Amino acid sequence: MTKVFTLMVQGTTSDAGKSTLVAGLARALVRRGLRVAPFKPQNMALNSAVTADGGEIGRAQALQAVAARVAPHTDFNPVLLKPSSDIGAQVIIHGRPAANLSARDYHNYKPTAMAAVMQSWKRLTDAYECVLVEGAGSPAEINLRDRDIANMGFAEAADVPVILVADIDRGGVFAHLVGTLDLLSPSEQARVKGFVINRFRGDIGLLQSGLDWLEARTGRPVFGVLPYLHGLFLDAEDALADATVDGGGEVPVLRVVAPVYPRISNHTDLDALRLHPQVDFRWVGPGQEMPPADLIVMPGSKSVQSDLAWLREQGWDQAILKHLRYGGKVVGICGGFQMLGRSLGDPHGVEGRADTVSGLGVLDMATVLEREKQLENVHGTLCFGGDPVVSGYEIHMGVSSGPALQRPALMLAGDRPDGALSADGQVMGSYVHGLFDSPAALDALLRWAGAEGALDRVDLAARREADLDRLADSIESAIDIDALMRAAAS
Known part of the structure; x- marks a missing residue:
């Protein structure tokens, strides 16, 4: 099988939209007839799912598997950290508990974890045409750079192109993107192919001058600006979902x-x-x-x-x-x-x-x-x-x-x-x-x-499918996917 491309989505912050962008891209590419696999080298989450091969992975990767229309597999998230305290976690390797480690001990364990990551990576790139990788947190977290397996440490080891996504709804989007890029090493900077801005609401024309400045300042394209999708339902990776849902005027029973x-x-x-x-x-x-x-x-x-x-x-x-x-x-x-x-x-x-x-x-x-x-x-x-x-x-x-x-x-x-x-x-x-x-x-x-x-009938699976298609529609409208694929392959 000829691999079309691999791409890693990294974020300027947690909850910038990495999981969402990978899920939407997966569905958009599957609709083009490609065989796609999601991949997150290391995840830290207490929301998890059981895979077809009888292991445990992060909930977000199970959702991305649904988006890609493939059965969830432990290779999609080879390292899962499930915090049991503020300084310790259960370490899941290839879907099974391997150890309970403090943060300091896990740092020493990372070479073992990285070996598991690369084993899964090889199996996926041998089996799929496209592998979409999700980073964790931000690649600019200086204190976590040593032995990193979640962001640029993995991207460098696997030689994967990267795009950065930032959430404009939080404010400071240009500072987030430029600051993150500036904090990367020269080889890591060269790996970044461009940007995606997430959760924009308003007149896109008022944003254009900022986009022009960002492209001139960094020499990299903005592949697209995703709109804020109100009421989008996707399984939460870890953060607690908002309990406030518009009931459409119905009286609670x-x-x-x-x-x-x-x-x-x-x-x-x-x-x-x-x-x-x-x-x-x-x-x-x-x-x-x-x-x-x-x-x-x-x-x-x-x-x-x-x-x-x-x-x-x-x-x-x-x-x-x-x-x-x-x-x-x-x-x-x-x-x-x-x-x-x-x-x-x-x-x-x-x-x-x-x-x-x-x-x-x-x-x-x-x-x-x-x-x-x-x-x-x-x-x-x-x-x-x-x-x-x-x-x-x-x-x-x-x-x-x-x-x-x-x-x-x-x-x-x-x-x-x-x-x-x-x-x-x-x-x-x-x-x-x-x-x-x-x-x-x-x-x-x-x-x-x-x-x-x-x-009322509430069908969670049907709602999930409809919202994945809605997300993919938005991505296909807002992002030049062909340009993104060409950049990733260059």
């Missing part, structure tokens, strides 16, 4: 709240609730009082014991008990499910100090964290509401047991029970991420939580 733990993970599980026009959904952060709600959703956590302690500090333990006394419903997903039990043990110190702590005690079960992580794509049915189909994935190190599990919440393929539903029907827990994603399951869960009357 259900009030839903979810706590924002310090180590919240896979919060994309709640996207279907957040985007539902008839659901009043709110994240509740530190120091905020829990508002009245019909349903409390406990999302996943990378550090369950410490996040459970944080919940108690915030008064959530008493708020949940009060909520249940007044007839409210509670759903726990993965780590949130584990918190609902009687106890949580970590005998091997998998997520921190080896210890056993009391859970919230609303489900009669106990959980022990094991050394091996369970990673699996699953499907099955809810055990109520007409047995609607659920498709999702499991990512956890905890094994739960106890009487509560004798009333499972789901029945997975192979007659495997999952989760628990309390005898009074008020509390439900599951290890399955994606619990709310299918339209039928979402409808059943909303009705279980108290919603009545006609419910």
Whole structure:
């Protein structure tokens, strides 16, 4: 197979639009008939996905695989860092946990990580016509330049052309682009083929003088200016998605709240609730009082014991008990499910100090964290509401047991029970991420939580596909893709 080109998208800041641009370009190039693979050498995120080959990668690369219409694979994100504290992280190599390291120890580990990155890179460039690479953060972070594998360190090692993207909505876009370029070494500067400006709103004519100045100042083209796409839904890489969604004037039929733990993970599980026009959904952060709600959703956590302690500090333990006394419903997903039990043990110190702590005690079960992580794509049915189909994935190190599990919440393929539903029907827990994603399951869960009357259909997969096409349309309109491909090949 003849490779058409490779291209790396680096950003002047975090959230500049790297993930979005790679996803949109992937969809645009696939529509031209090319076979495309996304690639992020190193990602740091607590939102992850299970791949077709049974590993774990960052959620953004799974989304980019959807954009490229290929099955997610561990080679798309060979190194994933999942922070467990402010100075430490679980290191995932080729989809599997390799170590728990401090930031300093990981710096010494980087040559090993880089070897894994280059192995994946070779496999992808041998198999695909186009490989679109996403950087991490900014290449101008001086303190991270030594042994860099995420930005220019990788680009130099793999000899990949680069474009810089900057977010004009934040202001200072010209300073961001020029300053980033100036902080690169001469060989790295030579690798930068041009720029893309993201999230512009207003009269493009008023921006033209700045674009002309930027091209004259740097000697590099601006390949395009992407408009601000209001209401664009793409799975968040890590940052918490805004809970505010325009309901189109519909009256909410259900009030839903979810706590924002310090180590919240896979919060994309709640996207279907957040985007539902008839659901009043709110994240509740530190120091905020829990508002009245019909349903409390406990999302996943990378550090369950410490996040459970944080919940108690915030008064959530008493708020949940009060909520249940007044007839409210509670759903726990993965780590949130584990918190609902009687106890949580970590005998091997998998997520921190080896210890056993009391859970919230609303489900009669106990959980022990094991050394091996369970990673699996699953499907099955809810055990109520007409047995609607659920498709999702499991990512956890905890094994739960106890009487509560004798009333499972789901029945997975192979007659495997999952989760628990309390005898009074008020509390439900599951290890399955994606619990709310299918339209039928979402409808059943909303009705279980108290919603009545006609419910709008929210199909997350269909919405994702439509917005990827909308993004690709915007990119094809705003960016000269042929010029970009020629520059990348030069």
